[in-house]
Amino acid sequence: xxxxxxxxxxxxxxxxxxxxxxxxxxxxxxxxxxxxxxxxxxxxxxxxxxxxxxxxxxxxxxxxxxxxxxxxxxxxxxxxxxxxxxxxxxxxxxxxxxxxxxxxxxxxxxxxxxxxxxxxxxxxxxxxxxxxxxxxxxxxxxxxxxxxxxxxxxxxxxxxxxxxxxxxxxxxx
Amino acid sequence: xxxxxxxxxxxxxxxxxxxxxxxxxxxxxxxxxxxxxxxxxxxxxxxxxxxxxxxxxxxxxxxxxxxxxxxxxxxxxxxxxxxxxxxxxxxxxxxxxxxxxxxxxxxxxxxxxxxxxxxxxxxxxxxxxxxxxxxxxxxxxxxxxxxxxxxxxxxxxxxxxxxxxxxxxxxxxxxx
Numbered sequence: 001x002x003x004x005x006x007x008x009x010x011x012x013x014x015x016x017x018x019x020x021x022x023x024x025x026x027x028x029x030x031x032x033x034x035x036x037x038x039x040x041x042x043x044x045x046x047x048x049x050x051x052x053x054x055x056x057x058x059x060x061x062x063x064x065x066x067x068x069x070x071x072x073x074x075x076x077x078x079x080x081x082x083x084x085x086x087x088x089x090x091x092x093x094x095x096x097x098x099x100x101x102x103x104x105x106x107x108x109x110x111x112x113x114x115x116x117x118x119x120x121x122x123x124x125x126x127x128x129x130x131x132x133x134x135x136x137x138x139x140x141x142x143x144x145x146x147x148x149x150x151x152x153x154x155x156x157x158x159x160x161x162x163x164x165x166x167x168x169x170x171x172x173x
Numbered sequence: 174x175x176x177x178x179x180x181x182x183x184x185x186x187x188x189x190x191x192x193x194x195x196x197x198x199x200x201x202x203x204x205x206x207x208x209x210x211x212x213x214x215x216x217x218x219x220x221x222x223x224x225x226x227x228x229x230x231x232x233x234x235x236x237x238x239x240x241x242x243x244x245x246x247x248x249x250x251x252x253x254x255x256x257x258x259x260x261x262x263x264x265x266x267x268x269x270x271x272x273x274x275x276x277x278x279x280x281x282x283x284x285x286x287x288x289x290x291x292x293x294x295x296x297x298x299x300x301x302x303x304x305x306x307x308x309x310x311x312x313x314x315x316x317x318x319x320x321x322x323x324x325x326x327x328x329x330x331x332x333x334x335x336x337x338x339x340x341x342x343x344x345x346x347x348x349x
Contacts, residue, residue: 054222058261085195091217093188093196105193 004029004039007074008149008156009049012100013088014067021066025049042074046084046092053090065089069100075151099131106138107131121150125159132162174295174309174329176322180278182210182270183330183346185299188217189339197342205231206241208272210347211251214299215265215285223263226254244271244279248289255287262286266298272349301340304333323348 003009003026011018028048033039040048049070057065070086085091085098097115099107110131119127128148136142144165149158174181188199202212203224211227213220230250234242242250248269255263262285270280282296283289290296294313297305308329317325327346334340 050221054218057218087190087218089216089218090222091188092221093199093217095196098195108193 001026002149002156003045003072003074004033005155006039006076006151007042007045007072008151010071010073010149012069017066018068021052021068022070025052041076041079042072042082042084043076043079043094045074046072046086046094050086050090050092053086053088057090071098071100073151073156075153075156077153081152102141103131103135103139106134110134121152129162136164174313174322174326175278175280175293176317176319178272178276178278179319179322179349180270180272180280181319181322181326181346181348182212182268182280183326183344184212184214185301185330185334185340185342185344187340187342192338194342200345202345202347203228204347205247205271206235208349209242209244209247210270210349211247212268212270212298213265214268216263219263219265223251223254223265223267227251230254244269244273247271248279248281248283252283252287252289255283255285259286268296268298270349299340301333301337304336305329308333319348 001009001022007029009022009025011022025048029040029045049072053066065088067088069088072084072086073081075081083095083098085093085095087100096117097108097111099111111127114127114130125148132146144163146162147158148160148162149156182202184201186197186199187194188196199217201214201220202210205211205228211224213224227250231242231247251267251269264285266283266285268280268282270278273279280296281289281291282298295309297309299305312325312329314325323346327344330344330346334344
């Protein structure tokens with residue numbers, strides 16, 4: 001989902017936790033901007049997210065995490081684009097390429113092979129398509145449809161869909 | 174590892190989730206102040222949380238005492254913080270290395286509930302610790318100069334992590 005004008009958050013995991021936690025982060029990021037007049041940097045938002053996950057982890061002295069794995073992408077004017085890998089037990093790491101879930105076994109390998117720093121948008125989308133093709137062919141429980149979102153100096157937005165199962169149009173009443 | 178009026182602290186660079194490698198540039202060694210370094214092996218999330226808490230305590234100490242913490246004091250602090258969580262511990266093993274008064278090197282390691290292990294020559298922690306004990310024991314010499322210490326630490330680290338599938342992808346070495 002779009003976290004703010006120049007940040008994207010991709011979350012996977014337990015459906016209730018996923019929606020509640022990412023909306024909580026989204027609202028708190030917006031609150032910071034309202035209170036302070038400037039938006040959070042991507043690094044600050046990532047560390048805030050990790051802090052919330054870490055606090056929830058050890059509340060009530062037993063392990064009770066939010067089961068949400070997060071990839072947080074953002075663009076800052078000073079530092080450019082950045083991607084943060086945050087897993088459900090609050091491990092934070094700044095990465096160039098990241099993936100979660102069963103599909104990550106295939107995506108990470110594709111990205112290791114084809115990624116190089118300084119890729120253009122076209123090359124990056126090409127790489128994403130390669131990963132999607134791998135997931136479609138190799139993963140038994142592959143989802144049929146994919147959405148590609150992008151964040152750059154012009155902001156965070158939906159870029160394209162890759163659908164193989166289109167929803168049937170609902171007949172009008 | 175301890176040398177002549179110097180120390181070296183090294184770690185590997187792998188960040189993994191069981192058998193899957195997530196990153197090959199993960200920093201495990203943190204600087205507390207110019208003459209005190211802390212390496213944290215084990216669960217990455219606990220290492221990050223523990224580091225943040227320790228830096229917070231050290232900054233408060235600096236404000237109150239207007240000086241840096243001695244390595245022995247810092248080791249006691251880490252031990253206390255770990256034992257606080259005796260029945261819900263942080264899953265990490267710290268390695269503390271610092272220069273005390275008159276450039277005397279100090280090293281120690283702890284288990285995840287704060288049992289300190291002081292040593293005069295070297296301390297190790299992590300998944301490859303058994304390998305590391307062997308490598309360090311055979312390669313260590315008393316009173317090494319910084320250049321030789323760097324070589325020794327690097328070779329001991331690389332040869333040990335090469336035998337452990339959960340460690341590797343290069344190393345970070347700090348010589349002070």
